[in-house]
Amino acid sequence: xxxxxxxxxxxxxxxxxxxxxxxxxxxxxxxxxxxxxxxxxxxxxxxxxxxxxxxxxxxxxxxxxxxxxxxxxxxxxxxxxxxxxxxxxxxxxxxxxxxxxxxxxxxxxxxxxxxxxxxxxxxxxxxxxxxxxxxxxxxxxxxxxxxxxxxxxxxxxxxxxxxxxxxxxxxxxxxxxxxxxxxxxxxxxxxxxxxxxxxxxxxxxxxxxxxxxxxxxxxxxxxxxxxxxxxxxxxxxxxxxxxxxxxxxxxxxxxxxxxxxxxxxxxxxxxxxxxxxxxxxxxxxxxxxxxxxxxxxxxxxxxxxxxxxxxxxxxxxxxxxxxxxxxxxxxxxxxxxxxxxxxxxxxxxxxxxxx
Amino acid sequence: xxxxxxxxxxxxxxxxxxxxxxxxxxxxxxxxxxxxxxxxxxxxxxxxxxxxxxxxxxxxxxxxxxxxxxxxxxxxxxxxxxxxxxxxxxxxxxxxxxxxxxxxxxxxxxxxxxxxxxxxxxxxxxxxxxxxxxxxxxxxxxxxxxxxxxxxxxxxxxxxxxxxxxxxxxxxxxxxxxxxxxxxxxxxxxxxxxxxxxxxxxxxxxxxxxxxxxxxxxxxxxxxxxxxxxxxxxxxxxxxxxxxxxxxxxxxxxxxxxxxxxxxxxxxxxxxxxxxxxxxxxxxxxxxxxxxxxxxxxxxx
Numbered sequence: 001x002x003x004x005x006x007x008x009x010x011x012x013x014x015x016x017x018x019x020x021x022x023x024x025x026x027x028x029x030x031x032x033x034x035x036x037x038x039x040x041x042x043x044x045x046x047x048x049x050x051x052x053x054x055x056x057x058x059x060x061x062x063x064x065x066x067x068x069x070x071x072x073x074x075x076x077x078x079x080x081x082x083x084x085x086x087x088x089x090x091x092x093x094x095x096x097x098x099x100x101x102x103x104x105x106x107x108x109x110x111x112x113x114x115x116x117x118x119x120x121x122x123x124x125x126x127x128x129x130x131x132x133x134x135x136x137x138x139x140x141x142x143x144x145x146x147x148x149x150x151x152x153x154x155x156x157x158x159x160x161x162x163x164x165x166x167x168x169x170x171x172x173x174x175x176x177x178x179x180x181x182x183x184x185x186x187x188x189x190x191x192x193x194x195x196x197x198x199x200x201x202x203x204x205x206x207x208x209x210x211x212x213x214x215x216x217x218x219x220x221x222x223x224x225x226x227x228x229x230x231x232x233x234x235x236x237x238x239x240x241x242x243x244x245x246x247x248x249x250x251x252x253x254x255x256x257x258x259x260x261x262x263x264x265x266x267x268x269x270x271x272x273x274x275x276x277x278x279x280x281x282x283x284x285x286x287x288x289x290x291x292x293x294x295x296x297x298x299x300x301x302x303x304x305x306x307x308x309x310x311x312x313x314x315x316x317x318x319x320x321x322x323x324x325x326x327x328x329x330x331x332x333x334x335x336x337x338x339x340x341x342x343x344x345x346x347x348x349x350x351x352x353x354x355x
Numbered sequence: 356x357x358x359x360x361x362x363x364x365x366x367x368x369x370x371x372x373x374x375x376x377x378x379x380x381x382x383x384x385x386x387x388x389x390x391x392x393x394x395x396x397x398x399x400x401x402x403x404x405x406x407x408x409x410x411x412x413x414x415x416x417x418x419x420x421x422x423x424x425x426x427x428x429x430x431x432x433x434x435x436x437x438x439x440x441x442x443x444x445x446x447x448x449x450x451x452x453x454x455x456x457x458x459x460x461x462x463x464x465x466x467x468x469x470x471x472x473x474x475x476x477x478x479x480x481x482x483x484x485x486x487x488x489x490x491x492x493x494x495x496x497x498x499x500x501x502x503x504x505x506x507x508x509x510x511x512x513x514x515x516x517x518x519x520x521x522x523x524x525x526x527x528x529x530x531x532x533x534x535x536x537x538x539x540x541x542x543x544x545x546x547x548x549x550x551x552x553x554x555x556x557x558x559x560x561x562x563x564x565x566x567x568x569x570x571x572x573x574x575x576x577x578x579x580x581x582x583x584x585x586x587x588x589x590x591x592x593x594x595x596x597x598x599x600x601x602x603x604x605x606x607x608x609x610x611x612x613x614x615x616x617x618x619x620x621x622x623x624x625x626x627x628x629x630x631x632x633x634x635x636x637x638x639x640x641x642x643x644x645x646x647x648x649x650x651x652x653x654x655x656x
Contacts, residue, residue, distance in 0.1 A: 342649065
């Protein structure tokens with residue numbers, strides 16, 4: 001039966017995706033970049049919307065939330081999965097509101113204005129059935145997918161405004177976004193890049209190789225030399241794993257050091273992060289914030305004698321507070337960290353923040 | 356007429372000591388609206404402005420003033436929709452009741468947002484007595500979190516002692532410290548949570564005197580400084596420094612009436628600029644100080 005086959009196929013794809021998530025991101029760099037994860041998640045959600053049985057927007061949102069919870073539970077540190085689920089939920093709410101004919105702005109956010117003027121306890125339960133809702137939602141998700149595909153290019157396009165000739169740029173570890181950003185600027189400008197190797201995974205080495213292949217003068221330095229070299233640096237451009245709701249970052253370990261050194265020398269710190277990395281989380285959840293991986297990168301198991309006497313930790317992420325960041329460059333342009341709350345309110349609905 | 360109003364306000368504050376003074380003010384103004392015999396909307400606004408002035412003479416805090424302004428705004432917005440006065444009044448009364456119902460839930464919403472920021476084993480510093488902070492700590496205690504609290508004594512009215520008593524009743528270990536000991540105690544503390552009497556447009560707050568000091572010290576020690584406030588405390592002021600805060604808020608109503616030279620008096624409140632505040636927890640969500648002016652613009656413009 002074709003229906004049952006399609007459903008089985010969908011469940012299989014979701015299971016495969018979950019298994020991949022659990023395995024991936026083991027610290028030696030994600031096996032898949034976060035852009036790919038975002039695209040996969042959105043494609044899966046589109047399939048769920050198309051194939052699952054639902055009659056009203058409320059049902060669909062429940063189904064998406066359920067799948068979303070399963071996916072985020074597989075790998076809590078991969079926040080792009082959760083972010084995409086929230087984007088899709090917001091799309092559903094918008095399409096529902098559009099079908100009802102009410103303007104998009106009303107019933108969206110809590111505000112003092114809404115408190116004063118609403119005529120009754122609005123119980124928006126999304127129970128109405130609309131014929132074209134499915135097609136509209138799928139079309140909107142397709143638009144989201146197109147946006148996701150173009151993010152790195154959109155960010156790279158802004159490179160020429162920020163990088164000038166004969167500048168010394170510093171970066172940390174490996175970020176595909178920053179790589180594209182620097183390569184785009186290198187087409188027209190000549191500048192020098194210093195890459196901090198970012199031990200213990202030393203992703204900086206790969207970044208330096210890729211940059212030098214694009215004929216950019218690159219230097220690799222050890223993490224301990226970051227402060228020493230900072231006085232010669234004009235700008236620091238970094239990528240991040242997540243942008244938090246207060247404008248702070250959850251980035252690869254070593255980023256906080258770079259940020260503090262940059263603040264000390266009054267060097268601007270620019271973060272290249274696409275919008276799908278913006279998460280409504282605040283940095284308060286200590287148990288889910290950090291991820292620790294096998295410490296053999298720090299102290300190999302061959303050092304058996306020492307290992308029994310010391311505790312070894314290998315954290316993957318760092319928190320960078322918003323005060324240390326100068327500018328966020330995303331696919332929709334450049335923004336200050338204090339503006340993040342506004343971007344968040346445009347992308348996600350406050351009721352969805354806890355899946 | 357005036358005595359009636361003031362008496363109603365005082366009764367509201369007495370019967371429910373847990374009620375915020377802004378809520379009592381709004382309730383009083385709603386009652387005044389019901390009893391008002393005016394014929395025009397303009398007349399209604401005038402009498403409401405007069406009523407708000409009477410209330411601020413009784414209780415000169417920022418909260419009462421912000422509650423009054425909010426109610427006036429509510430009247431303006433409603434009167435724009437309905438031109439006929441009697442219909443307008445009916446709608447206003449209904450919406451007023453609904454509004455009061457919603458804001459009675461705001462403290463619970465704030466507590467729900469804030470308690471996740473209190474970790475097990477945390478040491479919290481707070482200033483003077485704030486019912487919202489008390490509610491947040493109640494919720495955290497109910498979630499079986501273990502934490503200790505340091506409360507400043509908060510002269511000149513030693514309100515800190517009341518806060519300490521309330522916390523002891525919740526079985527939370529609490530220590531009362533001198534206002535001067537804030538710098539001394541901050542190295543032991545993990546986070547600072549304070550309430551606010553008013554939240555100004557820049558995202559800063561107006562609160563009991565001593566809050567600014569606490570904020571400056573927490574910044575120096577790199578400790579997060581959290582503010583918990585309900586949304587009806589947002590007020591349309593933009594002070595740039597301590598001098599800019601109007602005198603009518605700084606001193607108690609009796610002092611303003613009796614004393615001629617205010618330079619000898621001690622102010623009861625101070626202003627904390629937004630650069631010292633980490634996050635604001637309100638019933639509209641967790642806001643960074645820059646998000647506050649957005650909220651106010653949405654309402655007033």
